[in-house]
Structure formats: C-alpha cells, structure tokens
Amino acid sequence: MRKTLLVVERIVLESLEVRARGLDELTEQTGLSGSLLRAVLHQLIERGMIKYSDFSYELNWENKENWLPIVRDRLGVKAEIKELFSSLVNKSFEDLQNTPSQHLKMKKIWLEPSEQVELERKIKDIDLFLEGIQERRKRKPVFEKTCGKKVIFYGSCAYQDLVDDMLKAS
Amino acid sequence: MSLLQKQTLDSFIKSVGKKTLNDYSEMTGIERTRLFRLFHGAPMKLTEFETLQSFLFEKGGEVIDWKHVVAQRQLKEQSRDQKISADLSIQIERSQRLSEFLEDLGQRRAA
Numbered sequence: 001m002r003k004t005l006l007v008v009e010r011i012v013l014e015s016l017e018v019r020a021r022g023l024d025e026l027t028e029q030t031g032l033s034g035s036l037l038r039a040v041l042h043q044l045i046e047r048g049m050i051k052y053s054d055f056s057y058e059l060n061w062e063n064k065e066n067w068l069p070i071v072r073d074r075l076g077v078k079a080e081i082k083e084l085f086s087s088l089v090n091k092s093f094e095d096l097q098n099t100p101s102q103h104l105k106m107k108k109i110w111l112e113p114s115e116q117v118e119l120e121r122k123i124k125d126i127d128l129f130l131e132g133i134q135e136r137r138k139r140k141p142v143f144e145k146t147c148g149k150k151v152i153f154y155g156s157c158a159y160q161d162l163v164d165d166m167l168k169a170s
Numbered sequence: 171m172s173l174l175q176k177q178t179l180d181s182f183i184k185s186v187g188k189k190t191l192n193d194y195s196e197m198t199g200i201e202r203t204r205l206f207r208l209f210h211g212a213p214m215k216l217t218e219f220e221t222l223q224s225f226l227f228e229k230g231g232e233v234i235d236w237k238h239v240v241a242q243r244q245l246k247e248q249s250r251d252q253k254i255s256a257d258l259s260i261q262i263e264r265s266q267r268l269s270e271f272l273e274d275l276g277q278r279r280a281a
Contacts, residue, residue: 002262003267004260004263004264006264006267006268006271008268008271036271036272039271039274041270043271075256075257075260076260078257078260079257079260079264083264168250
C-alpha cells in the first residue's frame with residue numbers, strides 16, 4: 001500500500017513550496033526539532049520528493065509525477081484532516097478545568113430556512129475574506145512562517161448525517 | 171426490518187392498495203395480529219415470505235427478486251467493510267510511520 005503523507009512531512013513540503021531552504025531556516029519555518037526534521041528530510045529524499053544541493057533543500061520538481069499523486073491522495077488528505085482536527089479538539093480541552101478554550105466552538109442548532117441561507121452567506125463571506133488574503137499575498141508577499149499559519153476548519157452537517165456515519169463505521 | 175422483508179411488504183401493499191389488516195389477513199391467510207407484527211418489524215418467516223411472493227405472482231404484482239436483494243446487501247456490506255478497512259489500514263500505517271520517526275529520535279538521543 002502506498003505510503004500517505006504525514007503531517008510532519010507535509011509541513012516541510014509546504015515550507016519548500018515557497019523556495020529552497022537551508023536546515024536552520026527549515027527548523028524555524030516548521031517548528032520541528034532538529035533531529036525530527038532531519039529524519040523527515042531523509043525520508044522525503046528517499047521518496048524522491050525533495051533533493052539536497054548547495055546546503056539547501058528543495059522540492060524535486062523533475063520527479064513530480066511520482067510524488068504529486070501522494071501529496072494529493074484523497075485518503076491521505078482525509079487522514080491528515082482527521083488528525084489535525086483531533087489535535088484541535090485535544091488542545092481545546094487541555095486547559096481550564098474541562099472548559100473548552102477559545103480554540104474551538106461547536107454548536108448544535110436548529111435553523112429555519114432563512115437562517116440557513118444567512119449562515120451560508122456568512123460562511124461564503126469568510127471564504128471570500130480568506131481567499132482575498134491569499135490573493136493579496138501573491139501580489140504583495142509578507143514574511144510567513146509555515147508553522148505559524150492558522151489552521152481554520154469550518155463546515156456544517158445535519159446532526160443525523162453525522163450520527164449515521166458513525167453508526168455505519170461501527 | 172430487513173430490506174427483503176420491507177420490499178416484500180411494500181410490494182404487497184402497492185399491489186392491493188391500502189386496506190385494513192383484516193382485509194390483508196383474508197387475502198393472504200396470515201393472521202391479523204401476525205401481520206401487525208410483521209409491519210412493525212418482527213422478522214418474517216420463510217413460509218410467510220413464500221405466501222406473499224405467491225400472492226404477488228398470482229395477482230400480477232411485483233415479485234421480489236430475493237437473490238438480487240441479497241447480493242445487493244452483500245455488496246453494500248463488502249464496500250462498507252472495505253471502506254472501514256481502508257481507513258483503518260491508513261490510520262495504522264500513519265501511526266506506525268510516525269512512531270518509527272519518534273523511535274529513531276529516541277535511539278539517537280540515547281546513543
């Protein structure tokens with residue numbers, strides 16, 4: 001079975017997507033400890049995803065047909081999202097005597113049709129806001145730290161559909 | 171209620187229309203109280219299934235292709251099991267690889 005991309009591997013690739021970087025810069029960008037980062041880099045070189053030259057690591061674009069499908073693999077991405085979300089839930093519950101912190105909010109709420117429409121409009125606004133930022137960055141880049149990016153989840157689903165999915169899996 | 175039972179009862183009602191349990195009982199020879207239980211999820215006996223299938227056949231109603239229904243259910247369960255297996259295998263693979271990274275780290279620090 002093809003290996004999927006781990007979160008620690010993806011953060012390195014995301015950092016190198018911008019440009020080639022040396023080890024110190026990658027340490028700063030990814031927030032990974034020196035030895036873990038070296039282990040991850042070694043793996044990524046073995047898999048032909050990155051290469052090392054002139055004291056820098058960079059994405060191995062000559063070999064992209066072999067590794068891009070791994071990066072985009074749906075099941076791999078699904079597993080990563082589950083892991084990231086699980087970490088968000090853990091972080092939200094780890095402080096303040098079982099009171100969820102400001103990290104995560106979840107609401108179960110009955111919406112009338114007009115309220116559903118308004119919610120979808122507001123979510124669309126958030127989408128446009130974030131897409132606007134991404135467009136601005138392309139025209140006017142700022143210093144970015146890969147590990148400092150905000151991971152934002154949003155989405156909603158009917159309660160029953162979530163329960164049904166959990167039941168299907170058991 | 172199994173899919174086969176539901177389809178059989180639905181086909182029966184579609185064929186004869188909405189009537190009272192007494193009417194259904196007279197048509198099929200199945201006791202009224204037993205019909206009530208069947209409609210409310212009690213497992214159908216094979217003899218009852220045969221009775222209803224014969225009734226549907228004689229009256230020109232939609233006879234249930236039970237082999238097809240059973241095969242569909244098997245496919246659905248296989249696909250669900252495969253999906254669960256795929257998700258689970260991926261979780262295990264990822265967990266193992268991450269542990270290997272961290273174990274390597276531990277060993278290097280110890281050395």
